[in-house]
Amino acid sequence: MSDRPAETRILDFSEVDSGITAEEAVAEATRCLQCKKPACSSGCPVGIDIKGFIRCIEGEDFRSAIAIIKESNMLPAICGRVCPQEVQCEGECILGVKDKPIAIGALERFLADWERENGIVVPAVAAKRSEKIAIVGSGPAGLTAAAELARNGFSVTLFEALHDAGGVLIYGIPEFRLPKEIVRSEIEEVKRLGVEIKTNHLVGRSLPVDELLSYDAIILATGAGLPAFMGISGEHQIGVYSANEFLTRVNLMHAEAFPQYDTPVKIGGNVVVIGGGNVAMDAARVARRMGAEVTLVYRRRREDMPARRIEVHHAEEEGIRFLTCTNPTKILGEGTVTGVCVVSMNMCELDDSGRPAATPIPGSERIIPADVVIEAIGQSPNPLLIQMIDGLIREKKGNLKVDESGRTTIPKIFAAGDVATGAATVILAMGAAKVAAESVTRMLSEE
Amino acid sequence: MYRVTSARSLAENVFETWIEAPHVSKNAEAGQFLVLRIGEDGERIPLTISGVRGDLVRVIFMAVGTTTKKLAGLKTGDTILDVVGPLGKPSETHHFGSCVLVGGGVGIACLPIIAKALKASGNTVIGIIGARNKDLLILEDEMREVCDELIVTTDDGSYGIKGFAAGPLKEICETRPPNAVWVIGPAIMMKVTSGATKPFGIKTFVSLNPIMVDGTGMCGSCRVVVNGETRFACVDGPEFDAHLVDFDLLMSRQRFYHPEEKESVEHHHHAGGCGCGGRH
Numbered sequence: 001m002s003d004r005p006a007e008t009r010i011l012d013f014s015e016v017d018s019g020i021t022a023e024e025a026v027a028e029a030t031r032c033l034q035c036k037k038p039a040c041s042s043g044c045p046v047g048i049d050i051k052g053f054i055r056c057i058e059g060e061d062f063r064s065a066i067a068i069i070k071e072s073n074m075l076p077a078i079c080g081r082v083c084p085q086e087v088q089c090e091g092e093c094i095l096g097v098k099d100k101p102i103a104i105g106a107l108e109r110f111l112a113d114w115e116r117e118n119g120i121v122v123p124a125v126a127a128k129r130s131e132k133i134a135i136v137g138s139g140p141a142g143l144t145a146a147a148e149l150a151r152n153g154f155s156v157t158l159f160e161a162l163h164d165a166g167g168v169l170i171y172g173i174p175e176f177r178l179p180k181e182i183v184r185s186e187i188e189e190v191k192r193l194g195v196e197i198k199t200n201h202l203v204g205r206s207l208p209v210d211e212l213l214s215y216d217a218i219i220l221a222t223g224a225g226l227p228a229f230m231g232i233s234g235e236h237q238i239g240v241y242s243a244n245e246f247l248t249r250v251n252l253m254h255a256e257a258f259p260q261y262d263t264p265v266k267i268g269g270n271v272v273v274i275g276g277g278n279v280a281m282d283a284a285r286v287a288r289r290m291g292a293e294v295t296l297v298y299r300r301r302r303e304d305m306p307a308r309r310i311e312v313h314h315a316e317e318e319g320i321r322f323l324t325c326t327n328p329t330k331i332l333g334e335g336t337v338t339g340v341c342v343v344s345m346n347m348c349e350l351d352d353s354g355r356p357a358a359t360p361i362p363g364s365e366r367i368i369p370a371d372v373v374i375e376a377i378g379q380s381p382n383p384l385l386i387q388m389i390d391g392l393i394r395e396k397k398g399n400l401k402v403d404e405s406g407r408t409t410i411p412k413i414f415a416a417g418d419v420a421t422g423a424a425t426v427i428l429a430m431g432a433a434k435v436a437a438e439s440v441t442r443m444l445s446e447e
Numbered sequence: 448m449y450r451v452t453s454a455r456s457l458a459e460n461v462f463e464t465w466i467e468a469p470h471v472s473k474n475a476e477a478g479q480f481l482v483l484r485i486g487e488d489g490e491r492i493p494l495t496i497s498g499v500r501g502d503l504v505r506v507i508f509m510a511v512g513t514t515t516k517k518l519a520g521l522k523t524g525d526t527i528l529d530v531v532g533p534l535g536k537p538s539e540t541h542h543f544g545s546c547v548l549v550g551g552g553v554g555i556a557c558l559p560i561i562a563k564a565l566k567a568s569g570n571t572v573i574g575i576i577g578a579r580n581k582d583l584l585i586l587e588d589e590m591r592e593v594c595d596e597l598i599v600t601t602d603d604g605s606y607g608i609k610g611f612a613a614g615p616l617k618e619i620c621e622t623r624p625p626n627a628v629w630v631i632g633p634a635i636m637m638k639v640t641s642g643a644t645k646p647f648g649i650k651t652f653v654s655l656n657p658i659m660v661d662g663t664g665m666c667g668s669c670r671v672v673v674n675g676e677t678r679f680a681c682v683d684g685p686e687f688d689a690h691l692v693d694f695d696l697l698m699s700r701q702r703f704y705h706p707e708e709k710e711s712v713e714h715h716h717h718a719g720g721c722g723c724g725g726r727h
Contacts, residue, residue, distance in 0.1 A: 161663045163484055163491075163529040171665075200531040202663055205479075206470045225665040229677060236670060236677070236696055238703045245666035253490060253660070259714035262490040262513050263660075264707035335699050382664050384682055 029057035043092035045431030074147040080109025126153035134215040139167020141417025141429035142221035148437035150193040224418035234331030243376035268371020275376030276305035406436030478538030507556030540564035543626035551632025581606035641689035
């Protein structure tokens with residue numbers, strides 16, 4: 001992997017990691033031990049034959065290598081970039097015990113990029129079947145389920161409320177981590193399998209529930225789009241954003257290029273980001289690229305941050321200031337933000353999430369200046385459609401109740417991704433989508 | 448792509464545009480809105496659906512910002528890149544008995560579709576429509592057609608009753624109190640006018656118009672405070688109980704991008720996007 005230097009990459013939105021060359025890919029592949037019982041594949045939520053594609057790279061047969069990946073994963077250019085390989089395939093690699101594990105993510109990305117440059121081969125599709133399937137939401141779970149079911153011969157319609165397909169891949173993850181051209185290219189491939197994508201359709205409104213229920217099977221893949229707010233005083237002032245809004249304005253609407261693009265976003269000199277997950281890192285790094293001094297405030301320790309290590313590392317390299325063990329208590333200003341009042345936190349014994357419970361230290365309150373505050377403290381499933389369908393049951397955190405096959409409490413409605421699990425990763429959503437798609441195929445084949 | 452099927456000016460700087468968008472028109476109900484984006488570089492803006500006819504939906508708007516100015520420049524046959532809707536909860540248009548619908552300025556555009564739905568539920572509907580002066584008054588004929596009674600006010604007295612709409616509304620509350628009232632217009636007008644029904648304890652709805660991005664509950668840009676609770680106007684509204692809305696916060700948040708809105712209009716003006724041909 002080759003990261004562009006931090007001081008130049010914060011000047012633009014181009015990709016941080018420029019990928020590896022064919023020579024580097026082959027050299028890396030030759031390090032693979034080709035284990036008899038490969039642990040890497042068992043660490044992959046979509047079960048890619050990793051050993052198999054690495055062997056093809058070693059033999060410089062890139063065409064066969066990418067075909068092996070696409071047997072299991074139709075979005076390899078995306079996964080190669082945003083999967084947390086360190087806790088999945090690469091985390092399981094036996095070489096990692098004494099040395100560096102095989103850079104499986106980099107190899108996957110290399111193959112996907114190679115194919116995009118050398119001509120994409122669309123996988124074969126099974127004989128056409130008569131059943132119609134509706135998938136709601138075109139993020140990673142929706143796209144994966146759509147691709148799987150289209151390959152199985154079903155007629156698949158994918159509904160998207162926004163004007164662009166891709167869900168969080170488009171509105172959430174910034175260009176420098178996942179170029180939108182790559183997302184669009186992989187979505188084109190899904191379309192070439194025969195999937196019809198209807199953008200600008202908010203299911204439940206543009207398509208009433210009774211029409212949705214007329215499909216033979218339905219997969220809800222509506223994600224976790226509802227932003228949480230801290231509920232502290234001052235957070236409705238001018239200058240306070242949810243990370244969702246801030247990122248959507250930039251990633252989807254191109255506010256970074258205002259006024260060439262019509263959507264504005266506030267930046268100012270000092271931006272305070274609240275949170276320690278990947279979304280917080282994304283928001284901080286976008287703000288940095290727009291010229292702000294960025295402080296990231298997180299209530300626990302650095303090692304407790306749910307963000308990927310690499311994202312924390314990249315953020316730090318890019319000059320994001322970390323204030324850990326610190327919690328905001330109120331946002332200051334008289335209509336427009338001027339600062340954030342924060343308090344230091346004491347780390348006590350582990351709580352039920354296995355992380356230390358954080359409690360405020362009396363007398364440690366202080367003010368940090370801010371022109372913009374971005375709250376990135378989590379998202380939950382958007383309840384809009386779920387509430388309209390009688391018989392769906394939600395768990396405590398708002399996510400849909402599903403069984404191990406992805407089935408909800410209504411027999412022909414399945415769910416996959418963040419709507420079923422709560423906010424998680426792209427690849428876990430894709431894994432769940434494959435399970436749901438298999439369940440749908442089985443259900444419709446048994447009837 | 449969604450085709451503009453007709454476009455005309457209703458008053459100075461106020462425009463009426465019909466757009467072909469069957470997925471919106473088929474399911475649209477009174478009180479709902481749509482979000483549109485004119486072109487690739489455009490922003491998403493919410494507009495109330497003010498009429499439906501077959502595959503067509505109508506929007507009525509004042510050309511004040513970049514997008515509304517661009518929209519005002521579209522003619523029959525031009526296209527809009529994206530239209531999503533219907534969004535938001537429909538108005539509560541069940542049987543109340545007698546209802547008063549109050550519209551101020553371009554807010555009058557929201558009323559006919561609500562009036563029709565209320566009439567269909569067997570209500571008596573009194574309309575009160577107000578504008579700064581006679582030339583700025585819109586939809587008088589249409590309102591007269593759908594209401595049992597229509598009162599017109601102008602601030603300067605150039606037509607109808609001189610003064611604000613709150614005057615006749617208060618009088619109706621005193622002499623023949625209605626069962627439900629809608630007040631729709633600029634935030635300050637909704638705040639002041641809905642104050643008239645409060646002493647009478649009459650159920651009053653307002654349609655809030657905060658800044659939105661997606662319009663589907665995803666960003667929180669449109670958050671408003673109602674009865675002390677944070678609500679999203681796009682999915683929890685846009686209509687709320689007028690007597691519980693924090694209007695001052697709404698007005699403050701509507702000013703979020705005032706400097707940027709000015710900058711954007713300037714930018715497009717110099718780029719020739721205003722269509723003035725250099726006359727201004």
